[in-house]
Amino acid sequence: MPGGDGTQPAFGVYLHWPFCLSKCPYCDFNSHVRQAAIDETRFTRAFEAEIATTAARVPGRTVSTIFFGGGTPSLMAPRTVAAMLDAVARNWTVAGDVEVTLEANPTSVEAIRFRGYRTAGVNRVSLGVQALDDAALAALGRRHSVREALDAVAIARHAFERTSFDLIYARPGQTPQAWRAELEQAIAAAAEHLSLYQLTIEAGTPFAALHAAGRLEIPDGDQSRALYDTTQDVCAARGLPAYEVSNHARPGAACRHNLVYWRGHEYAGIGPGAHGRLDIAGERHATATEKHPESWLQRVEAHGHGLVTDEVLTCGERADEFLLMGLRLAEGIDPARFEALAGRPLDPERIAILREHELVEIAPGGRLRVTREGFPILDAVIADLAA
Numbered sequence: 001m002p003g004g005d006g007t008q009p010a011f012g013v014y015l016h017w018p019f020c021l022s023k024c025p026y027c028d029f030n031s032h033v034r035q036a037a038i039d040e041t042r043f044t045r046a047f048e049a050e051i052a053t054t055a056a057r058v059p060g061r062t063v064s065t066i067f068f069g070g071g072t073p074s075l076m077a078p079r080t081v082a083a084m085l086d087a088v089a090r091n092w093t094v095a096g097d098v099e100v101t102l103e104a105n106p107t108s109v110e111a112i113r114f115r116g117y118r119t120a121g122v123n124r125v126s127l128g129v130q131a132l133d134d135a136a137l138a139a140l141g142r143r144h145s146v147r148e149a150l151d152a153v154a155i156a157r158h159a160f161e162r163t164s165f166d167l168i169y170a171r172p173g174q175t176p177q178a179w180r181a182e183l184e185q186a187i188a189a190a191a192e193h194l195s196l197y198q199l200t201i202e203a204g205t206p207f208a209a210l211h212a213a214g215r216l217e218i219p220d221g222d223q224s225r226a227l228y229d230t231t232q233d234v235c236a237a238r239g240l241p242a243y244e245v246s247n248h249a250r251p252g253a254a255c256r257h258n259l260v261y262w263r264g265h266e267y268a269g270i271g272p273g274a275h276g277r278l279d280i281a282g283e284r285h286a287t288a289t290e291k292h293p294e295s296w297l298q299r300v301e302a303h304g305h306g307l308v309t310d311e312v313l314t315c316g317e318r319a320d321e322f323l324l325m326g327l328r329l330a331e332g333i334d335p336a337r338f339e340a341l342a343g344r345p346l347d348p349e350r351i352a353i354l355r356e357h358e359l360v361e362i363a364p365g366g367r368l369r370v371t372r373e374g375f376p377i378l379d380a381v382i383a384d385l386a387a
């Protein structure tokens with residue numbers, strides 16, 4: 001039901017707020033720390049302008065999902081969020097059952113703003129809890145404690161119809177037993193959705209430097225696999241099976257915005273460093289805006305948009321992207337859609353070999369999906385199929 005009423009194709013709007021109070025040592029998202037106060041009024045005007053310019057390129061869409069990501073969107077004043085949502089509604093039709101998610105950091109200061117976000121139109125919150133262990137939170141450079149995070153989760157559950165929170169696992173020294181206990185506690189606190197990410201060492205981050213210097217030891221292949229298996233076992237047993245590599249939900253509670261990406265639908269990217277996929281005159285455009293916040297602001301003020309990339313994808317690129325995104329989902333992909341995009345079918349011999357190794361399977365109805373054995377080596381499976 002992509003558009004909510006089953007008749008409209010899904011269309012998502014992603015809005016990127018690029019500021020944080022401090023930079024976490026593992027994070028390579030487009031997030032920036034500023035000493036001076038952010039001029040939210042000026043940024044709001046720029047967001048409004050870029051929404052209008054984008055809507056002029058893809059008019060007449062019905063927006064089914066809106067996502068405020070970051071950075072830390074929960075640093076925005078509720079009136080800033082309200083102004084951006086108004087701008088979306090002025091430029092496109094908004095579906096009656098639109099999903100509006102805002103990423104929030106789980107501090108007490110931010111929890112105070114939750115009611116204001118709800119009034120502004122946000123109906124789903126995703127909290128960056130990251131760990132339910134105070135020593136791990138400190139090691140991750142987080143500014144909140146476990147108590148503060150759990151309080152924020154409780155306040156969010158009260159304020160919003162739908163909530164989710166993120167945890168990072170496969171942290172230095174983490175055992176499957178400790179992770180199991182943490183996960184049980186998380187599921188007890190969670191409502192309908194959890195995002196569970198394995199710690200990734202991202203190039204250029206302080207964690208990458210520590211890791212290279214031998215001062216940050218992360219779980220090896222076997223240990224990561226044991227932690228992954230624990231994740232799947234505990235979540236499935238407690239009614240939150242994985243619907244995507246890192247995302248778990250009760251039936252019907254998947255994040256509809258992220259499904260827009262993974263199912264290859266259309267979305268607009270607004271704000272510094274936002275990516276979009278727009279269908280214009282039968283072609284798919286891959287767009288990206290200037291990442292540096294103040295440079296983006298100047299571009300939008302001068303030209304009405306901050307676009308630095310606007311490329312038409314070739315059939316092959318579209319088909320590869322469809323595989324890359326779609327095979328992350330437990331539901332897998334429709335091979336016929338790949339064939340329509342690529343102009344050729346997937347290689348039956350490659351599929352046969354992957355099936356023999358029980359890394360992929362054909363579901364009843366013909367969809368191709370990755371198995372539980374295949375997910376830990378998803379990149380290799382996709383590379384093999386795309387070759």
Ligand SMILES: C[S@@+](CC[C@H](N)C(=O)[O-])C[C@H]1O[C@@H](n2cnc3c(N)ncnc32)[C@H](O)[C@@H]1O
Pocket residue numbers: 026027028029069070071072073103104105106127128129130166167168197198199200201202
């Ligand atoms: C845009 S970030 C977070 C939003 C919010 N600022 C926060 O930190 O709570 C989205 C999520 O990505 C995950 N993440 C970021 N960097 C990661 C890394 N290097 N490894 C694993 N997960 C990561 C975290 O769980 C984070 O909550």
Ligand code: SF4
Pocket residue numbers: 019020022023024027028029031070071072105128
């Ligand atoms: S993890 Fe979140 S709070 Fe930390 S720097 Fe990245 S975006 Fe900001």
